[in-house]
């Protein structure tokens with residue numbers, strides 16, 4: 001219910017306030033989860049969405065995309081770009097801004113970095129028998145600063161071209177790495193050992209996800225520049241400088 005409240009109802013409220021104030025341009029933070037289980041890979045923007053999405057979060061992202069499409073169809077003054085993020089990781093290279101999830105992290109990279117820094121004991125790798133080269137799931141990890149630059153390029157497109165209506169772009173590198181490959185890359189970048197053990201699969205995980213990012217390259221003049229090592233290095237810099245994340249009185 002919280003996802004529906006925040007993502008769907010919250011977005012609808014935002015659209016209404018924007019409409020009332022005649023603000024009709026929006027970059028929407030969407031997600032590769034809208035594609036659900038892949039019918040083909042890599043995911044292109046015209047891969048069907050909304051089918052077999054295995055978690056409520058993903059469905060709310062999909063419903064909000066549909067809502068935003070309907071809004072742009074009803075009024076040609078709306079310009080909406082939906083950016084479908086793959087797996088954002090990394091941190092600002094300064095080590096000052098990073099990811100500090102509340103409680104135990106759900107996502108892989110912050111979990112790895114908290115094991116490396118000693119905050120958590122062991123990484124549980126969910127599944128070792130997927131149909132992938134090493135048996136672990138494959139994801140398209142993208143550095144957070146590349147993702148941020150994608151937004152600037154989308155804004156540029158929106159306001160400096162004949163852009164109208166609604167359009168989606170994948171923001172990914174176009175290359176997949178397995179969970180184990182990310183663990184190894186993190187160990188290399190941090191110089192720390194990451195203890196892990198294999199556990200059962202996590203409900204709803206798809207085996208392989210990676211982007212076809214050519215549309216963003218052609219239309220937005222954007223490509224991800226940072227590699228997996230830089231993602232791990234910058235995550236580690238943030239984590240090692242801030243082992244307890246943001247101290248509460250700093251916020």
Ligand SMILES: O=c1ccn([C@@H]2O[C@H](COP(=O)(O)OP(=O)(O)O[C@H]3O[C@H](CO)[C@@H](O)[C@H](O)[C@H]3O)[C@@H](O)[C@H]2O)c(=O)[nH]1
Pocket residue numbers: 031032033085086087088106107108109111123124125126127137138139179202205209
């Ligand atoms: O402790 C952990 C956490 C994750 N994983 C695995 O690591 C992979 C990546 O998991 P995670 O980092 O949770 O990312 P996804 O499940 O791929 O989902 C992310 O990527 C989506 C876009 O594809 C976003 O919409 C979601 O918000 C974001 O959580 C999956 O195979 C997980 O099974 C583990 O093995 N152990």
